[in-house]
Amino acid sequence: MTLLDVQQLTVTFELRGGALTVVDDLNLSIGAGETVGLVGESGSGKSVTALAILRLLQPPARVRGGRIVFEGRDLMTLSEPEMRSVRGGRISLIFQEPMAALNPTMRVGDQIAEGLTAHGVDRGEARRRVIELLDAVRIADATARARDYPHQLSGGMRQRVMIAIALACHPRLVIADEPTTALDVTIQAQVLEMLRELKDRFNLALLLITHDFGVIAEMADRVAVMRAGKLVEQGPVRQILREPSHDYTRRLLNAVPGMSRR
Amino acid sequence: MPLLEVRRLVKHFAKGGGFLAPAPVIVRAVDDVSFVIEQGDMFGLVGESGSGKSTTGRCILRLVEPDSGDVLFRDVSVLRFSRQRMRDARREMQIVFQDPYSSLNPRMRARDIVEEPLIVHRLGSPTQRQERVRELFELVGLDPTHLGRYPSEFSGGQRQRIGIARALALNPAFIVADEPVSALDVSIQAQVIDLLMELRARLGLTYLFIAHDLRLVEQICNRVAVMYLGKIVEMGETGSIFSNPAHPYTRALLSAVPRLDPDAPRSRVDFDASLFQREVPMREVGSSHWAAV
Numbered sequence: 001m002t003l004l005d006v007q008q009l010t011v012t013f014e015l016r017g018g019a020l021t022v023v024d025d026l027n028l029s030i031g032a033g034e035t036v037g038l039v040g041e042s043g044s045g046k047s048v049t050a051l052a053i054l055r056l057l058q059p060p061a062r063v064r065g066g067r068i069v070f071e072g073r074d075l076m077t078l079s080e081p082e083m084r085s086v087r088g089g090r091i092s093l094i095f096q097e098p099m100a101a102l103n104p105t106m107r108v109g110d111q112i113a114e115g116l117t118a119h120g121v122d123r124g125e126a127r128r129r130v131i132e133l134l135d136a137v138r139i140a141d142a143t144a145r146a147r148d149y150p151h152q153l154s155g156g157m158r159q160r161v162m163i164a165i166a167l168a169c170h171p172r173l174v175i176a177d178e179p180t181t182a183l184d185v186t187i188q189a190q191v192l193e194m195l196r197e198l199k200d201r202f203n204l205a206l207l208l209i210t211h212d213f214g215v216i217a218e219m220a221d222r223v224a225v226m227r228a229g230k231l232v233e234q235g236p237v238r239q240i241l242r243e244p245s246h247d248y249t250r251r252l253l254n255a256v257p258g259m260s261r262r
Numbered sequence: 263m264p265l266l267e268v269r270r271l272v273k274h275f276a277k278g279g280g281f282l283a284p285a286p287v288i289v290r291a292v293d294d295v296s297f298v299i300e301q302g303d304m305f306g307l308v309g310e311s312g313s314g315k316s317t318t319g320r321c322i323l324r325l326v327e328p329d330s331g332d333v334l335f336r337d338v339s340v341l342r343f344s345r346q347r348m349r350d351a352r353r354e355m356q357i358v359f360q361d362p363y364s365s366l367n368p369r370m371r372a373r374d375i376v377e378e379p380l381i382v383h384r385l386g387s388p389t390q391r392q393e394r395v396r397e398l399f400e401l402v403g404l405d406p407t408h409l410g411r412y413p414s415e416f417s418g419g420q421r422q423r424i425g426i427a428r429a430l431a432l433n434p435a436f437i438v439a440d441e442p443v444s445a446l447d448v449s450i451q452a453q454v455i456d457l458l459m460e461l462r463a464r465l466g467l468t469y470l471f472i473a474h475d476l477r478l479v480e481q482i483c484n485r486v487a488v489m490y491l492g493k494i495v496e497m498g499e500t501g502s503i504f505s506n507p508a509h510p511y512t513r514a515l516l517s518a519v520p521r522l523d524p525d526a527p528r529s530r531v532d533f534d535a536s537l538f539q540r541e542v543p544m545r546e547v548g549s550s551h552w553a554a555v
Contacts, residue, residue, distance in 0.1 A: 211447065214477070
């Protein structure tokens with residue numbers, strides 16, 4: 001069943017010199033429980049696509065056309081209050097830089113609870129859920145860690161907190177924008193393994209934005225390759241990795257070190 | 263005679279401390295590190311953040327002064343050099359930095375950035391220097407008509423080429439490349455790596471290649487040392503390290519690298535940091551392969 005269906009999405013940056021198309025007639029769908037990898041290099045439009053889905057784009061960026069159908073509703077037509085209940089509630093977002101995304105002046109427990117109370121959970125229940133969530137993302141001694149500030153945690157732990165925030169309201173879709181790019185490789189492996197487990201446990205769909213084909217190979221069911229705002233190719237992960245049909249995908253894959261030998 | 267020999271290098275930092283603060287914590291950034299780089303080597307120094315790999319590279323060039331140990335370049339200790347001698351020695355030993363955005367002065371034109379080392383070392387007349395800058399620009403694959411541009415007018419890959427041109431200006435024999443491509447997109451990475459390899463062949467360069475990307479190191483380095491918390495835990499021929507890692511940390515590190523095959527069995531090994539013993543000496547575990555086990 002299709003959970004998210006992005007149809008002919010076009011996003012432009014309205015600049016003084018004219019409009020610059022950064023996402024160009026993009027079609028992308030994600031089924032319930034599916035992991036779709038969105039790959040591309042810097043400037044390809046993958047993060048803008050993520051923000052457009054959540055209607056978080058700021059000027060000069062503007063959605064010029066297309067539909068974003070999620071659970072049967074076109075998100076583009078929702079009122080702002082309706083959209084707020086979708087954000088964090090049905091669709092949540094994990095950013096690349098947990099240190100930049102977390103509030104440095106707030107205890108991490110309160111930051112997780114904030115999402116819950118904003119979606120109507122009462123405070124006592126929220127406190128209980130915070131500990132449950134910190135356990136779910138395998139943070140040891142959750143009660144004590146909930147009282148920590150972000151700077152007291154390691155990079156891997158911060159990213160776990162981000163994931164706990166994203167999962168707080170039982171979303172159906174998590175958009176993860178380069179979730180492990182800032183992490184060391186051993187920590188990345190732990191976080192990816194955890195994401196895989198949580199995805200199965202909560203039956204989440206995952207839109208995984210990355211530039212790393214290794215992460216794609218480990219995580220994705222399907223892959224979409226973006227370049228300069230356009231989707232150049234999409235398909236099942238094995239097909240894209242083994243028999244890419246588009247020249248750009250081939251070049252991107254060939255540029256991955258060690259691709260030929262492993 | 264090896265080109266470079268690092269002997270029992272130590273650099274500790276005090277973290278925290280100060281008036282009314284708890285006693286500082288000593289961070290053993292580089293803790294008794296020894297290795298040898300032969301002429302023509304592409305020597306990979308790998309590790310995760312905080313392993314001490316960059317500090318090691320900086321100590322070699324004395325951009326950071328080590329606490330103890332020795333660095334021998336062509337059998338001569340560079341740590342005992344006066345400032346003047348060290349400046350001369352740096353003609354032969356150069357560095358390429360990770361971030362081509364912060365390592366180039368945004369207010370200098372590309373031509374002046376590349377020319378600066380020649381001026382500092384009082385080499386050539388202005389005309390000769392201009393000629394040399396042009397030559398370097400071509401050597402690293404930049405368009406000499408862009409000599410008058412500022413760093414912001416170049417892409418990330420092009421900026422890294424400017425950084426490489428600057429490092430090559432004095433005709434060095436040895437280059438510390440500190441994560442030279444990790445800030446770049448993967449297709450640009452491949453181009454800059456190709457350039458570094460081509461320069462190695464053309465100019466007979468020797469590299470200390472500091473990196474966290476194991477796939478890249480496996481592809482380009484002939485020898486590798488793995489650092490963990492200031493210690494080298496394993497060192498040897500690249501093929502041997504990657505096919506037969508002996509240290510539990512190396513095994514964990516290699517098993518964490520994402521495979522490009524979705525059907526590859528996942529056999530991740532965890533390394534329990536609390537079991538790490540700092541004082542285990544290196545021993546030979548295979549031909550040209552040492553590990554602290």
